[in-house]
Amino acid sequence: MSRGSVQLTEARKSEIIEACSRLYREKSFKEIKLQDIADATTLTRTALYKYYRTKEEIFLGLLQREYEKWNESLLAILNENDSLTKEELARAVSRSLEERIQLLKIMSMNNFELEEQSRFERVVEYKKALGDSMKIMRRILDKFCADLSEEQKEKFIYTFFPFTFGLYPYTNLNEKAVKAMEEADVGFHYYSIYQLSYDCITALLNGGFPGES
Structure with a gap:
């Protein structure tokens, strides 16, 4: 994997984690769905699976x-x-x-x-x-x-x-x-x-x- 690809992967993962963090301040674990996390990022739910498989x-x-x-x-x-x-x-x-x-x-x-x-x-x-x-x-x-x-x-x-x-x-x-x-x-x-x-x-x-x- 090229350096640019690694940086992009880490940036995407960070974006997903930060979106989850924001949601978790307002909702419980049970209330948060994968679609909610995807909607809070620039990624689609399908694209999100490239980085994380489960909630x-x-x-x-x-x-x-x-x-x-x-x-x-x-x-x-x-x-x-x-x-x-x-x-x-x-x-x-x-x-x-x-x-x-x-x-x-x-x-x-x-x-x-x-x-x-x-x-x-x-x-x-x-x-x-x-x-x-x-x-x-x-x-x-x-x-x-x-x-x-x-x-x-x-x-x-x-x-x-x-x-x-x-x-x-x-x-x-x-x-x-x-x-x-x-x-x-x-x-x-x-x-x-x-x-x-x-x-x-x-x-x-x-x-x-x-x-x-």
Whole structure:
């Protein structure tokens, strides 16, 4: 494939992903159809299939893009600071997540289904972006949290990243969910994305790891 063809392909894919992103701000995953995405681009639905085979594949591409944007924020934390206290680090990472609502929203979906309905090469592209996030976070811990053991750093990664998948649904309850919780007599206290992230990161950085006293 020529350089011009590669650039055109990437431009088309970016156009499709951006169209999906705009629609997802207003509609749910279930409400968005492939035709809706095509109508929001300069492509026909038939032409869209050249780049993405399913709606799930497009959303997986959007999730990949959002991870890549978060990675830029994490790299800024890593490269633009000579030193950070654990509290400062917790605040910086929490702010970076607070700014990535679209990322957290897609993360709360059924990612298994997104991957299942996507081609292998698309799943690999997404996993690379996710893997980069984890690697950058590890570099952040190496730089600013030298007192943590290798085991503690690994536990941080594999505790914090699964935690992020539940941030959006907890902090964005719709009216139906709130009424259902009231009817079920379930106590609910609202915490923001920032506060939940900050509390989790602070606890983990100060020894609050599963299985440790």
